[in-house]
């Protein structure tokens with residue numbers, strides 16, 4: 001009977017020893033497992049028998065985490081591509097006004113290679129833009145501002161958007177320079193067209209009123225006024241045609257029919273077309289060109305129109321007795337043609353502007369003409385992949401050159 005309690009004590013001791021061993025073994029395994037997770041996070045061990053459930057749970061947690069991480073990386077890569085390629089500038093500033101992020105467009109617009117950790121004021125360098133950012137910081141509401149940066153001749157529009165979490169702000173900058181330029185060109189164009197229309201229309205109105213007031217019955221004045229009406233209508237028709245041509249060429253609607261053509265043939269055919277006008281103006285026209293120049297790839301009708309426009313100008317701006325030369329020679333890039341006159345010439349300050357639509361050096365001197373001929377010619381030459389330019393000396397004459405690539 002006395003053996004029974006000692007048996008119980010032994011059993012109890014054995015059980016306690018077993019539990020203690022299990023406890024220490026488990027602690028050792030957990031330590032090993034933790035070490036392995038720390039050292040090899042990519043290869044989680046799963047063969048820890050006693051830790052099977054927990055290690056499986058950690059493994060599935062890791063798989064889940066890995067997939068979320070790769071999605072996040074993908075999103076970050078996409079976002080940074082968008083920010084890199086965006087033509088609008090993006091700046092992110094913290095609550096203290098320090099720039100924490102700037103995309104390449106922002107660096108370019110503000111001409112600063114390293115804007116990070118600089119103050120917003122240092123990067124924007126314009127008090128109106130800085131004020132907009134300050135207003136946003138104070139009110140925590142979106143602000144916008146547009147300015148012209150005089151030194152850089154840029155029109156910028158800035159939006160400052162408050163960042164609700166960090167107390168900082170997001171600055172979006174758009175470059176409106178091109179849009180503004182196009183608006184100005186459009187406005188000028190409309191005002192030029194209406195101005196050019198007003199003059200012949202006012203003459204037509206005056207002429208018809210005079211006819212209505214009795215001049216129609218006058219055997220001499222009647223036909224003379226009708227003749228002037230016809231001239232004004234011709235001028236208006238020509239202007240409408242030129243505007244139509246210009247808009248077609250500019251919008252790329254005119255398809256060039258390119259074919260090899262010899263420069264000499266081009267010059268002679270234009271000279272023949274203008275012969276009567278040249279003779280009537282008391283001028284002499286000569287073609288100076290070798291027969292065997294390499295052929296150029298050109299739309300004959302269109303390029304002839306360029307030559308006709310240039311000869312027409314030479315006729316208009318050369319006094320009787322003067323001379324016009326049509327020349328062509330070959331260059332490294334193709335063929336160069338020149339229309340040379342001994343006329344009134346063009347002042348140096350106007351030389352760079354004569355190819356603009358409606359530009360005329362001296363409107364009173366020009367008489368007829370709308371100032372579209374050269375801009376049409378420029379478009380045609382450029383559509384051929386060539387270039388056109390002019391040289392001139394006032395009082396001595398002008399030379400208009402254009403170059404067309406060889407076949």
Ligand SMILES: Nc1ncnc2c1ncn2[C@@H]1O[C@H](COP(=O)(O)OP(=O)(O)OP(=O)(O)O)[C@@H](O)[C@H]1O
Pocket residue numbers: 242309313314317341343344345346354359360361362366368369370371372373374375398
């Ligand atoms: N050969 C030239 N000599 C002197 N000035 C010229 C000559 N060619 C052009 N110009 C100047 O350039 C301006 C623009 O020429 P452009 O041919 O575009 O217009 P235009 O001859 O006035 O009118 P349009 O050609 O539309 O009938 C002319 O008004 C003139 O002032």
Ligand SMILES: [Mg+2]
Pocket residue numbers: 309312313369371372373374
């Ligand atoms: Mg002209």
